[in-house]
Amino acid sequence: MTLLVFGGAGQLGRALARAGGDAVRGCGRAEADITRPAEVVAAFDRHRPTLVVNAAAHTAVDQAESEPERAFAINADGPAVLAEACRVHGLPLIHLSTDYVFDGSARRPYREDDPTAPLGVYGRSKLAGERAVRAGLDAHLILRTAWVVSPGGRNFVLTMLRLARERAEIGVVTDQRGSPTSAAALAEAILRLAARLEAGAGGFGTFHFTGGGATTWHDLAAHIFRRAAERGLTVPVLKPLSSAQFPTPARRPAWSVLDCSRIRAVHGIEQTPWPVLVDACLEQIWSA
Numbered sequence: 001m002t003l004l005v006f007g008g009a010g011q012l013g014r015a016l017a018r019a020g021g022d023a024v025r026g027c028g029r030a031e032a033d034i035t036r037p038a039e040v041v042a043a044f045d046r047h048r049p050t051l052v053v054n055a056a057a058h059t060a061v062d063q064a065e066s067e068p069e070r071a072f073a074i075n076a077d078g079p080a081v082l083a084e085a086c087r088v089h090g091l092p093l094i095h096l097s098t099d100y101v102f103d104g105s106a107r108r109p110y111r112e113d114d115p116t117a118p119l120g121v122y123g124r125s126k127l128a129g130e131r132a133v134r135a136g137l138d139a140h141l142i143l144r145t146a147w148v149v150s151p152g153g154r155n156f157v158l159t160m161l162r163l164a165r166e167r168a169e170i171g172v173v174t175d176q177r178g179s180p181t182s183a184a185a186l187a188e189a190i191l192r193l194a195a196r197l198e199a200g201a202g203g204f205g206t207f208h209f210t211g212g213g214a215t216t217w218h219d220l221a222a223h224i225f226r227r228a229a230e231r232g233l234t235v236p237v238l239k240p241l242s243s244a245q246f247p248t249p250a251r252r253p254a255w256s257v258l259d260c261s262r263i264r265a266v267h268g269i270e271q272t273p274w275p276v277l278v279d280a281c282l283e284q285i286w287s288a
Ligand SMILES: NC(=O)c1ccc[n+]([C@@H]2O[C@H](COP(=O)([O-])OP(=O)(O)OC[C@H]3O[C@@H](n4cnc5c(N)ncnc54)[C@H](OP(=O)(O)O)[C@@H]3O)[C@@H](O)[C@H]2O)c1
Pocket: 006, 007, 008, 009, 010, 011, 012, 013, 028, 029, 032, 033, 034, 035, 054, 055, 056, 057, 058, 059, 074, 078, 096, 097, 098, 099, 126, 144, 145, 146, 147, 148, 149, 153, 154
């Protein structure tokens, strides 16, 4: 099995390289821009993959509001390019998507076939990417995830640890609920999916996968600061805020909990409770 991972320098791309060893070929933007078909095909020729993973994306949710063309080019046109190249080469594609395709008005975990209604440019562009992959390639697996944390890159855990060093007080929103997911757990799930697809076990289509359970950004921050305090680090006072008190360019879903029972039923992939994943991420950060 040889997995070619586009977006190889991102959070998930790096976690896949760590978890997959020689089976994973990471391909960063400098080597192949997914919006450029010739670069994608050259990467196929160089690495000769047996399966392709698209971990490349425009993930700056607020920035996307002011640059929709760029967000759509990367999140919708790029996946279309990859789907077409995979079709021509007879390769399956695992494509990553997001809880932000939903509007957050549900009060039970979202299932794969629930109606989508993204609130912002990022979610709309990712939804367009899903549609392009479904339309362009039968052998696709779309994996929606949420609230990804890892020891590197841009994520909530690292932001909270940085703010803890800089500020005496931090306000975090209490009215957005979701499921923190580590890039490491996501990488393990993708490697397992890849092995099953390659073994001919079937199970293409759309799936949800996150850490188990759910929390708010505020309570996730409280968890991080509790662990930091246990290590003797100085932690700030944590204040509850509403989304109205913390306006951002992009609106975010108030409820983005994903129902992950389908991936368990079809592929036997179990969720790990989010605090276990966040603690493992913190350990990795503090042991580096
Ligand atoms: N992070 C989350 O909380 C979250 C939540 C739900 C779903 N997801 C999805 O999970 C997947 C992985 O996310 P992540 O957290 O690993 O994202 P990330 O850390 O932002 O990594 C994305 C990578 O894609 C690269 N990239 C951007 N445009 C590209 C292009 N045109 N061609 C090739 N590479 C390009 C970026 O390179 P540059 O740094 O050079 O731009 C970056 O290395 C994405 O599909 C994302 O939408 C993420």
